[in-house]
Amino acid sequence: MKYPLAERFLAPQGEGLYSGTQMAFLRTVGCSVGQGICTHCDTDFSRTIPELGGGVYEPGELVAWAGDCPHVCLTGGEPLDRDLRPLLTAFADAPRAVGLRESPLVHVETSGTRHPAWLDAHSQPRAQGMHAIAADGTLSWKWTKLWVTVSPKPGYLPEMVEHVADEIKVILGGLGDGPGWPTLDDALRWAAAGRLVYVQPRNRHSEVDGDNLREALKAVAAHPQLRLSCQLHKFIRTR
Numbered sequence: 001m002k003y004p005l006a007e008r009f010l011a012p013q014g015e016g017l018y019s020g021t022q023m024a025f026l027r028t029v030g031c032s033v034g035q036g037i038c039t040h041c042d043t044d045f046s047r048t049i050p051e052l053g054g055g056v057y058e059p060g061e062l063v064a065w066a067g068d069c070p071h072v073c074l075t076g077g078e079p080l081d082r083d084l085r086p087l088l089t090a091f092a093d094a095p096r097a098v099g100l101r102e103s104p105l106v107h108v109e110t111s112g113t114r115h116p117a118w119l120d121a122h123s124q125p126r127a128q129g130m131h132a133i134a135a136d137g138t139l140s141w142k143w144t145k146l147w148v149t150v151s152p153k154p155g156y157l158p159e160m161v162e163h164v165a166d167e168i169k170v171i172l173g174g175l176g177d178g179p180g181w182p183t184l185d186d187a188l189r190w191a192a193a194g195r196l197v198y199v200q201p202r203n204r205h206s207e208v209d210g211d212n213l214r215e216a217l218k219a220v221a222a223h224p225q226l227r228l229s230c231q232l233h234k235f236i237r238t239r
Helices: 059-066 085-092 094-098 158-164 184-192 210-222 232-236
Strands: 003-012 022-028 055-057 071-075 105-110 131-134 143-150 167-172 197-201
Touching: 003 059, 003 232, 022 059, 055 059, 059 085, 059 094, 085 094, 143 158, 167 184, 167 210, 184 197, 197 210
Parallel strands: 022 071, 071 105, 105 143, 143 167, 167 197
Antiparallel strands: 003 022, 003 055, 131 143
16 A cells, blocks of 8 residues: 655644644645635645655655654545555554654544544544554554544534544634535534534635634633634744
8 A cells, every 4th residue: 555645744733632742744645525615725735746745655654754753643635535544554563663662643634524434443442532443444452543633524424523533623614615614503512512622713825814813712712612723833834
């Protein structure tokens, strides 16, 4: 199995619970939702970009590149459009492969429009907010630690938001103007059900939209059960 990546880079996470945490980012090529729906999408995932580390890689190459970084983020595009099991297995083997003390926590950022069967190939309860998932799709001794972030896009599957997600990220106003985008009411409903929910302003390609940020701040002030995600990377000018 080989994976086409638009880019790969090391940077602090800018969104959600792990904001500020250094991660090895792997941005997969392609997205089944598409920029025809996400008309305000701020990333280029349509092709491999060699000057940004993009290319077609085997799992072992990506494990070696990530090295001793304890957090790896699979983003896109839509990473769940691809069979991630070989890659997850490789990261589960990272302690033996690259000498880590323990395998990295793999973060998967998804639109919630895909629910691969292997994601539920276990009956283990969550531990410390992490899924215990058999990376090869079977119940075995080898487990990959996952943190699943769902930022729902039109066509999202309710079970991905309500049962699979470790955190939910609602972009106020959505990234497009059509129907199907989650609203503040949806965010409040999910938070009331005990989910970890962030609201995030829709920002420009490389900078923060001040008006939208103020609206997000108002939402969090009025509804303290919600948390603010403000895209830290656009403040500190990293990818």
